[in-house]
Amino acid sequence: MVSSVQSIIAKVQAECERTGVKLTPKRQNILLVLLRSEAPLSAYEIVEHYREMHHESLPAMSVYRILNFLVDNKLVHKLETTNQFLPCAHIACDHEHEVPQFLICDKCHFVEEVGLRKTLVKELQESVKKTGFEMSNQQLELHGTCTKCRGLDLGKGKNHHF
Ligand SMILES: [Zn+2]
Ligand SMILES: [Zn+2]
Numbered sequence: 613m614v615s616s617v618q619s620i621i622a623k624v625q626a627e628c629e630r631t632g633v634k635l636t637p638k639r640q641n642i643l644l645v646l647l648r649s650e651a652p653l654s655a656y657e658i659v660e661h662y663r664e665m666h667h668e669s670l671p672a673m674s675v676y677r678i679l680n681f682l683v684d685n686k687l688v689h690k691l692e693t694t695n696q697f698l699p700c701a702h703i704a705c706d707h708e709h710e711v712p713q714f715l716i717c718d719k720c721h722f723v724e725e726v727g728l729r730k731t732l733v734k735e736l737q738e739s740v741k742k743t744g745f746e747m748s749n750q751q752l753e754l755h756g757t758c759t760k761c762r763g764l765d766l767g768k769g770k771n772h773h774f
């Protein structure tokens with residue numbers, strides 16, 4: 613897992629360089645905290661893990677600022693329903709990012725990122741638009757029980773590409 617995390621970081625670095633995004637050491641360290649975590653983390657937990665992992669404490673304000681940056685650059689996603697952060701499952705992919713849908717297990721807190729079909733997103737947008745409501749965020753977060761907690765083994769494990 614360590615080597616795959618390092619290869620992800622290398623890939624992200626190369627991509628950031630190509631697009632002119634500044635991945636400073638602190639930003640990279642926060643990304644590392646998230647990549648090494650099995651479950652999504654709250655900002656407070658990130659502050660704690662950061663101190664343990666990097667032997668340096670970062671004020672919560674800086675952590676928030678960096679998280680916003682990582683979210684804006686689609687390296688990290690924020691789960692609005694739980695106020696937690698997790699790395700994008702497609703962080704090392706070359707394909708276009710779809711509208712993400714998150715399947716959140718309320719038992720083990722495992723989160724699966726699934727891309728939503730464009731036609732479905734469009735339908736959703738249209739039905740919302742009809743009501744006069746303006747959507748600020750298209751991200752869907754569905755809570756439930758994952759296959760592992762349901763005792764099912766579909767033999768696919770994590771849906772991450774790494
Ligand atoms: Zn993503
Ligand atoms: Zn992908």
Ligand SMILES: [Zn+2]
Nearest residue numbers: 717720758761
């Ligand atoms: Zn579960």
